[in-house]
Amino acid sequence: MNQKNAQLQKLVIAALLCAIGIIIPIFMPFKITLDPMSFTLASHVAVFVAMFVSPGVAVAVELGTTVGFLLAGFPPAVVLRALVQILFVVVGAYVLARKPGTLNSFAGMSVWVLGTGLLHAVAEALVSTWFYFGGSIDQSKGFFTTIILLVGVGTLAHHIVDFAISYIIWRPISKIIRIPASVHFGKAKS
Numbered sequence: 001m002n003q004k005n006a007q008l009q010k011l012v013i014a015a016l017l018c019a020i021g022i023i024i025p026i027f028m029p030f031k032i033t034l035d036p037m038s039f040t041l042a043s044h045v046a047v048f049v050a051m052f053v054s055p056g057v058a059v060a061v062e063l064g065t066t067v068g069f070l071l072a073g074f075p076p077a078v079v080l081r082a083l084v085q086i087l088f089v090v091v092g093a094y095v096l097a098r099k100p101g102t103l104n105s106f107a108g109m110s111v112w113v114l115g116t117g118l119l120h121a122v123a124e125a126l127v128s129t130w131f132y133f134g135g136s137i138d139q140s141k142g143f144f145t146t147i148i149l150l151v152g153v154g155t156l157a158h159h160i161v162d163f164a165i166s167y168i169i170w171r172p173i174s175k176i177i178r179i180p181a182s183v184h185f186g187k188a189k190s
Contacts, residue, residue, distance in 0.1 A: 009178075014050065014057040018064030021046035025065075025072040036128055036137040037150040038078050039158050047085065048166030051093040052103075052174065052183040058093035062086050077131040081151075084123040088159075092116040096183050103167070103183055117159040125152040 021043075030041040043065070050061035066082040074082075095102060095112060102108045128151040131137045137146065174183060 010054060010057055013053055014060045017046040017050045017057070017061040021061055021065030022068035022071065025068045025074065034150055034154075036077050036131065036146065037154050038074065039154065042162060042165055044085075044159065044162035045166045045169065047089055048163055049170050049173075051089060051096060052166070052170050055090065055093035055097050058089045059086065062089040077128060077137065080127045080131075081124045084127050085120060087123045088116045088120040091119060100183060109167075113160060113163050117156045117163075120159050121152045121155040124155045 024043050024046065025040050028040050028042065032039040047058065047062050047065055050058040062085055066079065066085075069079045069082040092112065092115075095115075099108075102112050125147050128137065128147050129143075132139065132143065132147055139146070141150075170183065
């Protein structure tokens, strides 16, 4: 496959994943809201799959997913938390692009998921801290419960669950997709 076709395929994949990333927060029936935290099952799946394809696709899909949270009418704190996910997306996608076999071993996968998950959790906790001390988040439960437990630990748990869903979806797709992708299972490809 020539370079032009590969770029076109990545563009189409990015567009489809953006559409999924926009639709999930709007229509997903499985949402849990524990102010200031909201857990929308599979809301990170499009982003993870995009990270498996390439850093460029990952950034585009992350920004599209943020638009989805905005269009779904989520509060500003949730939309900004979606936007700061760009940090873990860029770092995680870059690692996968540089080391395509990262997810082929349990050890590599564990380090990658925990590393990106901690970056994800810290970024969202920092955004939530700003809203917490700004007075737009209920402070009755206290900082530790609200920011550290609900946002920080909750985000890490949500990250791991959505990664598992993404991994299950991507594994069979990666064997049939014919573009140079960051993550292939089995032999690492370039």
